[in-house]
Amino acid sequence: MxxxxxxxxxxxxxxxxxxxxxxxxxxxxxxxxxxxxxxxxxxxxxxxxxxxxxxxxxxxxxxxxxxxxxxxxxxxxxxxxxxxxxxxxxxxxxxxxxxxxxxxxxxxxxxxxxxxxxxxxxxxxxxxxxxxxxxxxxxxxxxxxxxxxxxxxxxxxxxxxxxxxxxxxxxxxxxxxxxxxxxxxxxxxxxxxxxVSRTLCPDVDAVExxxxxxxxxxxxxxxNSPHLLNFTVLATRTENFQLQINRPINLTASPPQPQFLFFKFPEDVDRVVIRVNSDDDSECMVVSIQPAQCPAFDLDTNVKFLGDYQTMTKKAAVTLHKTSMSQVHVVFVVKANPYECNYMSTLVPADPVSDVNQSKSFQVLVEKVMSNDDYLLVIGSTLAVYAVIYIVVFLFWLVFYCRDELRFRHIRKDLLVAFEEEEATSGIGENYGAINSLESDPLIQNRVRTREHSSSVEEEEEHSLEKVVVRTKVSLMVADLARKPYKQNDRKYSIYPWNLLTIAIFYILPVVQLVLTYQSEVIQTGDQDLCFYNFECARPLWGIFAFNSVFSNVGYVLLGLLFLILVWMRDAENQRQLNRNEAFYTHYGIPQHYGLFYAMGMALALEGILSGCYHVCPNFANFQFDTAFMYMIAALSMLKIYQIRHPDINADSHVAYAVMAMFIFLAVIGVVYNGLPFWIVFSIFYAILIFTLSAEFYYKGQWRIERGAAIRIFKEFFSCNKTCSWYCPSYPDRMIFLLFGNVLNIAFIIVGIIKQFRDFPLYLVVIFISNLLLYLLFYIAMKMRHKEHLNYRAILLSGLSCISWGFSLLFFLQEQSSWRFTAAQSRELNNRCIFLGFYDAHDIWHFLSAISLFLSFVVLLVIDDDLVYTTHNEIPVF
Known part of the structure; x- marks a missing residue:
């Protein structure tokens, strides 16, 4: 017109x-x-x-x-x-x-x-x-x-x-x-x-x-320029400014041209997740969720002043609840320098430039996530699964117990009658491990006859000499290393769980305080880079950002309690048998001391608590909380395997926990001061520890480090008058095991010095688990070598444990986040929930590893049930 x-x-x-x-x-x-x-x-x-x-x-x-x-x-x-x-x-x-x-x-x-x-x-x-x-x-x-x-x-x-x-x-x-x-x-x-491009903040309170x-x-x-300035002004209308659920919006932003969008919760939606995805990982961008108020903070200088924010390269995800903010601005600010995302800086141009080379294209998508009722349904279903596990375990225990009672009732009666007759004729005393062949030794008999007339010093010398004679035998039996009174050893091992409980109280309380402080700081500052969650599957509840990752550790606690119940039932049955005839039950089967089993069950439950604390705000500073009781579990398991056939010479609880404390201390130092000097110090310490434990295992405690020992060893090693027997070990089985063990641990030392892993606590966990696995395989191989066949329960549980561990490792290797990288790079590993819309792969690892540990513990509990009616002097030591 x-x-x-x-x-x-x-x-x-x-x-x-x-x-x-x-x-x-x-x-x-x-x-x-x-x-x-x-x-x-x-x-x-x-x-x-x-x-x-x-x-x-x-x-x-x-x-x-x-x-x-x-x-x-x-x-x-x-x-x-x-x-x-x-x-x-x-x-x-x-x-x-x-x-x-x-x-x-x-x-x-x-x-x-x-x-x-x-x-x-x-x-x-x-x-x-x-x-x-x-x-x-x-x-x-x-x-x-x-x-x-x-x-x-x-x-x-x-x-x-x-x-x-x-x-x-x-x-x-x-x-x-x-x-x-x-x-x-x-x-x-x-x-x-x-x-420079800016979006004008709209009137969010306008009535339509x-x-x-x-x-x-x-x-x-x-x-105020003294010269004429050429400039261009462009005003455009922003399309698709309001985010809708399940409707993606594609945007492009750059350092001088930020973007922001608006989102308002629909009436029927309580919780959503805002996902941002980009194919470009070269530029660093801040994603900020701010209350819908004007002005929006959309510059690099102020984007972190309000609301919650994350840095991202390829992925970001923020979960929102309507009760916290019913309508929000989603702000996207590209950093001029990407150092915050990848620790790499950009060259600074001499003159002002355009943003062509720093533009970042990305897609924004809002999705609805489960409501509080859905949360309760998933939590209830998870607990119901563990309730079923409890019922199945108790039913199996009842079936096996009744079957064993019917099977061994007559055998037990016959053995008891024979033992009472033998006891009446031989006069077996308090030392339930003494063997007749040893008493017939002339040297020992002479020592015993003169015991009443010797001084206390001479008695100690006799006792030491007797131990040397016994423990240096080529073919050791359990009777040789179970000579102390049963109750004395039982008191020794019963200290383990009580000491562990004391340690746990003083360790866990500061941990809880620290992680809650971290969580509070995240809430107050809005800086979601402080914690390395899987944001793609973070399900907040009760003030915890990733409640699913915390709750998934309930398996450790519940199965740890279940193992404690099983140990208590076996301990009660053992005490009942001892009350019937203590002499009989302390001369047959493996000496039953349950203190370390109690400690293992407590450690499993405490691992669940500490792993949950770590996942409240996972980062490099508190990863030691997740691994501390992993060391405990592995160390206690190795001590238990050793104690099975070495009840007299196993480590005291204070010594064992002191060594574990040293490793936890090293884990802290390895996180804070991870460098070549630290790795050298650690390697020296670990090499000395390997040598000490090898000598202890080989000589069964009959060795001492004395003045001049190193010189004597050097002279003996380089002397020329050696016979062929000098090169042949007295205990070949032990030597083969130690050879494999030392090669493995020296390899760990060499690889550690070369790689200098930043994730030092995980490096220690791998060392402990590898040594535990090697020792368990050695124990099973030696049982087979000595024709001690595994009972069907141990075989069944071992098979289930191996299958469970296989699936556990499969999920463990699927990293969902990692504090070894920056927060933005860690989010590149984030993945969506894979089970019930609530649990991710790492949560499944928690469930399966808890079951695997429980099955492994039960294997150790029943591994020598085939020897229950075998005398101590017929059970070899290895």
């Missing part, structure tokens, strides 16, 4: 100007300062259709004749005229694709240019291709108030001439928003960008059914 005549100040006479400004209000005016060298752009062929190709713009110079009008207006410091609504509508038809542009205006020094235009979404007709901006023109229009989230304007300002010393200052004002920045934009005091109103947008540009 043809347009009404266009007006420009340079076309008007003085009388027309006076007539026009008579009804002008101050709010309608824009001030500018013109000189004769300024240019004004008007439209030729005013009556032509503005959509036609014949419409052209031209420039002509302000002359002295028209200066009168400007001088008159300068007296009131105004230049404006009121355009009628229909004229504004017609002029805006020449906009191009919902956008306004102003190209390369010259801004003189110390002069101020005001531009005012309306939000473009608001007009309800077809818009044409382009518009040429004019000095001092006022653009207005009616705002269609259909919800401010549909009427979002984005302003871009670019200037290749501006410099940091003489910047171009930009102020943008809207109904409820004011933004300001400068071009070039300086980030981190080093990076300068000659283009209100009638249309005028909405004004003001852009103010100023500079």
């Amino acid at each position: 043809p347009l009404p005549p266009m007006e420009c100040a340079v076309n008007l006479s003085e009388e027309q100007i006076l007539e026009d400004i008579s009804g002008v209000r101050p709010d309608d005016c824009i001030f500018t300062d013109f000189t004769e060298n300024d240019w004004c752009t008007i439209v030729e062929n005013e009556n032509a259709d503005m959509d036609s190709e014949s419409n052209k713009s031209t420039k002509f110079k302000v002359n002295s004749e028209t200066m009168l009008a400007f001088e008159y207006l300068n007296k009131c410091q105004m230049m404006s005229w009121k355009l009628q609504e229909e004229k504004c509508h017609a002029e805006l038809k020449i906009c191009h694709k919902h956008s306004l542009s102003m190209n390369f205006f010259h801004l003189p020094a110390q002069h101020l240019l005001w531009l005012m235009f309306c939000a473009l979404k608001l007009f309800r007709w077809n818009l044409a291709d382009d518009i040429q901006w004019q000095y001092g023109k006022l653009y207005s229009g009616a705002v269609a108030s259909r919800g401010s989230n549909q009427d979002v304007i984005r302003i871009s300002v670019q200037s290749s001439d501006a410099r940091l010393q003489w910047p171009l200052l930009v102020v943008v004002r809207d109904t409820k928003t004011i933004l300001s920045w400068q071009v070039p934009l300086a980030l981190e005091n080093k990076f300068q960008y000659n283009i 059914d209100l009638p249309a109103v005028d909405r004004w947008l003001y852009v103010e540009l100023s500079t």
Whole structure:
């Protein structure tokens, strides 16, 4: 349609100007300062259709004749005229694709240019291709108030001439928003960008059914530059500003051009997860979830001031609950320097640059996650599974117990009668491990006959000599290493669980305090980079960000308690048998001491508690909490295997826990000061420990480090008068085992020095588990070598344990996060939940490893049930 005549100040006479400004209000005016060298752009062929190709713009110079009008207006410091609504509508038809542009205006020094235009979404007709901006023109229009989230304007300002010393200052004002920045934009005091784009914060409280109103947008540009500055201003309407559930939005952002979106919870949704994915891992971006208020903090300098935030390269995910924030702004700010994400810095350009090489494309998706009722259903189902495990275990125990009673009742009676007859004739005393062949030894008999007439010192010497004679036998039997009274040894091992409980109390209480402090800091600061969760499957509940990762450790606790119940039942049965005939039951089968089993069950339950504490806020500083009782479990298991056939010479609890404490201390040092000096010190310590334990195992405690021992060993080793027997070990079985064990541990030392693993606690866990596995295989192999066949219960449980461990390791190797990397790089490992929409692969590892440990413990509990009615002097030591 043809347009009404266009007006420009340079076309008007003085009388027309006076007539026009008579009804002008101050709010309608824009001030500018013109000189004769300024240019004004008007439209030729005013009556032509503005959509036609014949419409052209031209420039002509302000002359002295028209200066009168400007001088008159300068007296009131105004230049404006009121355009009628229909004229504004017609002029805006020449906009191009919902956008306004102003190209390369010259801004003189110390002069101020005001531009005012309306939000473009608001007009309800077809818009044409382009518009040429004019000095001092006022653009207005009616705002269609259909919800401010549909009427979002984005302003871009670019200037290749501006410099940091003489910047171009930009102020943008809207109904409820004011933004300001400068071009070039300086980030981190080093990076300068000659283009800046900002999104104007919409009125989130606007009511959709209100009638249309005028909405004004003001852009103010100023500079103190002594030179003319070329610049471009571009205003565009933001499409898809509001996030919807299951509707992805693709965006592109850069350091000087941040983006943000709006999300409001639907009425029927309580919890959602906002996922951000990108194929580009070179640029570092901050994803911030802020309350929907204006202004939005969308610059690198302030994006962390409000709400929760994460850094990301390829993945980010934030779970929101309606009770915390019902409507939010999701802000995306690309870092000028990606060091925060990958520890790699970008070269700083000498002059201001555009952001072409630092743009990051990504997709945003909002998904609904399970409600509180769903949480309770999953938690109840998990506990129900463990209840079924309890029932199955008790039923199997009842079946096996009744079967054994029926099977061995007559055997037990016959053996008891034979033992009472033998006891009456041989007069077996308190030392349940003494053997007749030893008493027939002339040297020992002579010592025993003179015991009553010897001093206390001589008695100690006799006792030591007797131990040497017994323990240096080539073929040792359990009777040789079970000579102390049963109750004495039982008291010794019963201290293990009580000491462990004391240690746990003093260890766990500070741990709980520390992790709760971490969690509180995350909540207060909003910095979700402090904790290395699997954010793709983080299910918050009761103030815990990843409740699923914490709750999945319940298996350790429940199965640890179940193992304690099984140990207690066997211990009670053993005490009942001892009360019947202590002498009989202390001479048959493996000596039954349950103190270490109690300690193992407690360690399993405590591992669950500490692993849960670690997963409250997993990071490198508290990973030792997750691994401390792993060392305990492995060490206690090795001690138990050793104690089975070495009840007299096993380590005291205070010694064992002291060694474990040293490893925990080394784990702390390895996390904080992980470097070559530390690895050298650790290697020396570990080599000495390996040598000490090897000598203890080989000589069964009959060796001492004395003055000059090293010189004697050196002389013996390099002496020339060696016979063939010198090269043959006295105990070949032990030597073979120690050979494999020492090669394995020396390999660990060498690899550790070369690699210098940052994850030192996990390195120690691998060492402990490898040694435990090697020792268990040695124990089973020696049972087979001595024709001690495993009972069917041990075989069945061993098979189930191996299968469970296989699946456990399969899930363990699927890393879901890692504090060995930056928080952003760790999120690249994040994956969605794989079970019940609640548990991820690491949670499944918790469940399966708890079951695997329980089965392994039960294997040790029943591994020698085939020897229950074999005398001590028929059970070999290995």
